[in-house]
Amino acid sequence: MTYLILSFLLAFSITNRVTADSAVWQITSGSNSVYLGGTVHLLRPSDYPLPEEYEQAYQNSSRIYFETDLSAMSDLSVQTQMLQQLTYQDGRSLKGVLSNEAYAALSDYTNEVGAPLMMMEKFKPGMVVSTLQVMEFYRIGFTPEGVDAYFNARAISDAKFIGQLETVMEQIGFLASMGEGNESEFILLSLRDLEETADLMDDMIAAWRSGNNSELADLFVKEMKSEAPELYNSLLRQRNLNWIPQIDQMLRDNGTEFVLVGAAHLVGDEGLLKLLEAKGYQVTQL
Numbered sequence: 001m002t003y004l005i006l007s008f009l010l011a012f013s014i015t016n017r018v019t020a021d022s023a024v025w026q027i028t029s030g031s032n033s034v035y036l037g038g039t040v041h042l043l044r045p046s047d048y049p050l051p052e053e054y055e056q057a058y059q060n061s062s063r064i065y066f067e068t069d070l071s072a073m074s075d076l077s078v079q080t081q082m083l084q085q086l087t088y089q090d091g092r093s094l095k096g097v098l099s100n101e102a103y104a105a106l107s108d109y110t111n112e113v114g115a116p117l118m119m120m121e122k123f124k125p126g127m128v129v130s131t132l133q134v135m136e137f138y139r140i141g142f143t144p145e146g147v148d149a150y151f152n153a154r155a156i157s158d159a160k161f162i163g164q165l166e167t168v169m170e171q172i173g174f175l176a177s178m179g180e181g182n183e184s185e186f187i188l189l190s191l192r193d194l195e196e197t198a199d200l201m202d203d204m205i206a207a208w209r210s211g212n213n214s215e216l217a218d219l220f221v222k223e224m225k226s227e228a229p230e231l232y233n234s235l236l237r238q239r240n241l242n243w244i245p246q247i248d249q250m251l252r253d254n255g256t257e258f259v260l261v262g263a264a265h266l267v268g269d270e271g272l273l274k275l276l277e278a279k280g281y282q283v284t285q286l
Contacts, residue, residue, distance in 0.1 A: 021285050022053035023211040023263055025273060028282040029251040035061055035286075036247075036272060038216075038263030039147035040208055042137045050147065051209055053286040058151060061258035063161040065250075068171045070152045071162075078168055085169075085176045086127035093121045094128070102184035109191055113139075126178030129190040133197070140198045148260055165243050165261070174235060182230070189227060211285055213267045220264035221271070237270045244275050251281065 023038035035057035040047075058064070072078050088097075094117070095103055106128070110117045113135060120128050155162050179186030200219065207215040225232045243261070250257045266273050277283050 021211040022051040023208050023216075023266070024051070024053040024057050024286045025211075025266075026057075026284045026286060027247065027251065027276055028284065032251050032253070033256050034247055034250045035256070035258040036266065036276075037147070037258060037260045038208060038211070038266045039260050040205065040263060041146040041148055042134070042142040042144060043146045043205075044141045045143065045145075047205060047209075050150070054147070054151075056286065057258045058154065060256055061160075062255045063163060063250075063257045064151060064155040065163040065165060065257055065259040066148055066152060067165050067261050068168050069162075069164045070148060071156070072168050081169065082172050085172045086124050087122045088124060094123065094125075095121065097125075097183050098187060099184040102187045105191055106187055109194070124176055124178075125180075125183045125186050125190075126175040129178070129187070129194075130175060132190075132194055136194055136197050140201065142201075151258075151260060163257075165246055165259070166239070174239070177234065178231060186228070186231070208263050213273070216263055217267040217271075221268040225268075236264060236268075240265055240270060240272050240275060243272065244279070247272075247276065248279070 025036045027034045027036055037054055037057060094106070098106065107117045109132070110120070113132070115132070115135065120131065123131070152162065154160075179190075203215070204219050206212075207219060221232070221236065224236070243265075247259065250259070261272070265271060268274070273283055
């Protein structure tokens with residue numbers, strides 16, 4: 001999906017919600033704790049209410065941390081900077097950057113979904129794929145009211161401290177650089193994933209709700225790591241490593257934090273949970 005572009009048939013019964021584990025973990029160091037919750041950035045109305053463990057972690061925490069400043073994303077100056085970063089400003093265009101095969105495949109797809117490629121000709125590949133992914137999610141019934149947006153609004157309403165693990169411009173930079181140097185391969189791989197999105201979403205949501213790390217790793221991480229190692233390194237591994245010192249500091253502070261990040265960041269051998277376990281912290285799934 002974007003962290004954006006990761007490929008994510010079960011109905012969620014009341015029994016499942018009560019008895020299953022969740023995608024929320026408690027990280028403990030002595031008497032200090034940090035809650036770590038995996039998020040899905042877009043959800044369907046039917047995916048609410050969220051698993052009760054999210055509410056438990058939220059109520060037990062005095063500070064809420066997100067990947068970036070969600071409220072700033074609606075600022076006009078930030079949107080202007082985003083547009084500048086995510087579009088070619090040097091005369092290049094997709095037609096000149098992509099191979100004939102990749103450009104033709106992208107043109108066929110955009111025509112099929114009613115978004116003519118000429119409207120995105122100046123978009124960088126990360127922006128193109130992010131736009132098409134969001135369009136596909138909306139088509140199959142998802143809305144912007146994902147876990148992050150839900151708790152950001154709650155924290156504002158409850159006057160809780162809100163923090164970020166990275167700046168908006170850092171996150172925009174990740175998106176702007178996606179596929180850089182292998183743009184055609186990135187577009188072709190992403191188009192294949194877009195075709196599979198609708199079929200995979202029920203499995204992804206089910207794995208996320210139950211905190212099934214193995215399945216989440218299969219859906220989110222393994223294919224990216226093998227087929228797009230540079231993307232995996234920049235989008236997941238390096239960001240995870242950058243966040244660990246910040247979580248370290250939280251575990252030394254007074255108070256309790258609830259850190260909400262995309263579910264893909266939690267799982268796999270280089271996910272946050274394994275990295276925190278390797279540092280000797282106690283990691284407990286709620």
